[in-house]
Every structure is written in structure tokens, then in C-alpha cells.
Amino acid sequence: MKALDDDDSYSDKLILVQQNLRSMPTEIVQRYADFTEHLDLSYNCLKDLSWLAEFEQLRYLVLDSNRMHESQLRTLTLPLPQLEVLMLNKNEFSDLTTTIKLIKRLFPNLQYLSLHGNPICPDGLNLQPFSTYLKYDYEYYSNFIAQSLGKLKFLDHGLVQRSYNYESFPNYDSQITTTTRL
Numbered sequence: 001m002k003a004l005d006d007d008d009s010y011s012d013k014l015i016l017v018q019q020n021l022r023s024m025p026t027e028i029v030q031r032y033a034d035f036t037e038h039l040d041l042s043y044n045c046l047k048d049l050s051w052l053a054e055f056e057q058l059r060y061l062v063l064d065s066n067r068m069h070e071s072q073l074r075t076l077t078l079p080l081p082q083l084e085v086l087m088l089n090k091n092e093f094s095d096l097t098t099t100i101k102l103i104k105r106l107f108p109n110l111q112y113l114s115l116h117g118n119p120i121c122p123d124g125l126n127l128q129p130f131s132t133y134l135k136y137d138y139e140y141y142s143n144f145i146a147q148s149l150g151k152l153k154f155l156d157h158g159l160v161q162r163s164y165n166y167e168s169f170p171n172y173d174s175q176i177t178t179t180t181r182l
Helices: 002-006 026-032 050-054 070-074 096-106 138-148
Strands: 013-015 038-040 060-062 085-087 112-114
Touching: 026 050, 070 096, 096 138
Parallel strands: 013 038, 038 060, 060 085, 085 112
Antiparallel strands: none
């Protein structure tokens, strides 16, 4: 991260790929949070995302290949309503319902989401060896997410299609109460 210390010019992009980060260092948050719109933290080991709430201008977030689970999303306690693009490729999200419920709460205005290479994504791209064990297909997966995230325009590699009806989709709105915490 020496390059950050030597660079006095400010940009709306902050790229900290392969820095072995478990959380964001406080000095980085203080220096860049006010104006960063694009943040790429791919290929780290993030365990704590609570600091993300400081990035109030953030519109584009890449967290690919961080070995993240649903529990890491739970460390973010405040929503990021300004976020439009979220890349979570090649992580370890394994519960579709929980993951999408968290994403809906934390990123209410999300327009682009990519989950390629996670156990929950039956993308057919062979990014995970256990993708063949999924009990649902990509059509179900994509429609479940489209129904859950009403503002979503793009999912994984294509436009969101809201043309299928599945009776087995859970209705979150009737299940969530104001006392429920994820």
C-alpha cells in the first residue's frame, strides 16, 4: 500500500487488490471515504465490512475472491443506498435466501449484481467444483433474485428477466418484522 502514501492526487477510484486485507485500515478510510465512488478490494481476505458505511459516495463495489460468506455481509450494519453495482464473484456464499435478504437490506438501490463462482450461483461456468450439487437451476436462481431485488437491471452476465413465476419464492416482506436482525 506504499503507492497510496506516495500519491497526493485524489481520484474517485480506490483499488486495493491483493493486499491481504481482513478489514480496511482506518487511515485509508479517513483519507478516501469522502470521495471514493469505485472501490475494488478483490483477492483479499475481508472479514469485517463495517467501515463501508463511511464511503457515502460509493456507487461501485468489487469484492471478488475474498472467501466471503453471509456472515461477512452481516458486519455491515448500515445500508448503502447509493450503491448501484456489487460484484461478489468467486466467494463462498452458500445460502441463496439469506444472501439475497442481506443484499436487499444493505443495498436497496442495486442495479447490477454478479455472484458468479459462488455455491449459490448455478451459472454453468464451472467456477466452483460443487456447482453441480445445486438443487435449482439458473432460471430459478435468476428469477428469485429478480423478484427479490426490484431495481436490479443486470444479474451476472445479462439483463434481468422477470418473466417466470415460481410459487416457491419466499415472500420476505411478510416475514420480516422491525425487530428482526440479520
